[in-house]
Amino acid sequence: MDCTKLTTESYLLYLHDKGFRFNDENIAFIYFGRSLTNASEAIVNLSIELTIMSKKTFDGSYYISILETLLDHRITNRKAGIKLAYDKGILVG
Numbered sequence: 001m002d003c004t005k006l007t008t009e010s011y012l013l014y015l016h017d018k019g020f021r022f023n024d025e026n027i028a029f030i031y032f033g034r035s036l037t038n039a040s041e042a043i044v045n046l047s048i049e050l051t052i053m054s055k056k057t058f059d060g061s062y063y064i065s066i067l068e069t070l071l072d073h074r075i076t077n078r079k080a081g082i083k084l085a086y087d088k089g090i091l092v093g
Contacts, residue, residue: 012027012048025060036064043075047070051066069090
């Protein structure tokens with residue numbers, strides 16, 4: 001499923017349905033990061049996905065770091081974001 005095709009709210013609900021739970025602080029941090037960086041929902045969602053894929057949990061500061069990395073590299077789609085994550089060592093394997 002391409003998380004970049006959903007709103008952030010819909011993506012969080014999708015993850016919840018899959019058993020991944022966010023507490024109120026996590027959700028606030030997600031929206032804070034979006035506001036701080038003025039990122040699109042697609043890039044916010046991709047940052048959430050990459051955070052969970054690499055950490056197996058949600059880490060707010062790591063999420064912000066990934067969000068900023070995606071923006072710094074002008075990533076606009078999931079495929080490019082995943083490739084960058086492997087190139088930067090965010091994801092391994």
